[in-house]
Amino acid sequence: MADQSAGLDWRKGTPVSTRFDDPYFSLENGLAETRHVFLTGNGLPDRFGDGFHIAELGFGTGLNLLAALDLWRQSGQRGRLFFTTFEAYPLTPEQMIRAQQAFPELAPLAQELAPLWGQHAFALPDLTFQMIEGDARQTLPEWPGAVDAWFLDGFSPAKNPELWNADLMAQVARHMAPGATAASYTAAGHVRRALAAAGLEVMRVSGYGRKRHMTIATKPIASA
Numbered sequence: 001m002a003d004q005s006a007g008l009d010w011r012k013g014t015p016v017s018t019r020f021d022d023p024y025f026s027l028e029n030g031l032a033e034t035r036h037v038f039l040t041g042n043g044l045p046d047r048f049g050d051g052f053h054i055a056e057l058g059f060g061t062g063l064n065l066l067a068a069l070d071l072w073r074q075s076g077q078r079g080r081l082f083f084t085t086f087e088a089y090p091l092t093p094e095q096m097i098r099a100q101q102a103f104p105e106l107a108p109l110a111q112e113l114a115p116l117w118g119q120h121a122f123a124l125p126d127l128t129f130q131m132i133e134g135d136a137r138q139t140l141p142e143w144p145g146a147v148d149a150w151f152l153d154g155f156s157p158a159k160n161p162e163l164w165n166a167d168l169m170a171q172v173a174r175h176m177a178p179g180a181t182a183a184s185y186t187a188a189g190h191v192r193r194a195l196a197a198a199g200l201e202v203m204r205v206s207g208y209g210r211k212r213h214m215t216i217a218t219k220p221i222a223s224a
């Protein structure tokens with residue numbers, strides 16, 4: 001059977017994938033970038049509401065989940081956030097815990113969730129979590145959900161092209177409720193074109209830090 005382990009190097013506390021030769025999050029400020037790209041990019045917290053469903057391509061260290069749940073709690077939401085993530089090469093709980101130590105601001109949340117890592121599904125009073133393990137090109141087409149927001153967080157399109165291909169972007173669009181959004185740190189032309197070809201309204205907006213642009217895509221309400 002093929003090796004499904006993640007394979008990590010550590011650079012100053014940041015995990016770098018040896019399989020993809022790319023860091024899991026920005027070497028400069030991963031949390032600020034996550035907040036800018038995935039939270040603000042998806043119009044959060046303003047669009048949050050009971051039952052809001054986020055899906056993610058690439059669970060990695062769990063940083064995006066922690067940042068989303070932190071915002072959910074900080075913004076005083078009631079009810080339950082749903083978070084479904086697609087991951088082919090899960091990190092071990094030990095690797096996740098070590099990576100999350102880079103973000104002291106999230107330490108209380110990281111500590112609360114630490115005993116749950118390694119489980120493919122769990123629930124807290126305000127969170128329903130599921131990790132669907134396997135290659136998203138195979139698992140997403142079979143998944144029945146329709147979400148309110150996507151975090152498109154593969155490694156860079158040059159190093160992880162399979163997580164950005166046109167068929168998969170069409171599947172992302174198919175698994176969006178009318179009015180749902182998708183956000184990504186990349187502004188690569190082929191990714192934007194694939195999202196547009198899948199029927200989404202695609203915008204290029206200011207990126208985080210040194211990245212000039214990022215991408216936001218919306219599913220038109222009329223196309224429901």
Ligand SMILES: C[S@@+](CC[C@H](N)C(=O)[O-])C[C@H]1O[C@@H](n2cnc3c(N)ncnc32)[C@H](O)[C@@H]1O
Nearest residue numbers: 058059060061062063064087088089135136155
């Ligand atoms: C940039 S990292 C994600 C970072 C993550 N969102 C976080 O908060 O730490 C990209 C992730 O995509 C996963 N991945 C790469 N190719 C994949 C595929 N074909 N299907 C599912 N996951 C994949 C990698 O294993 C890695 O965990």
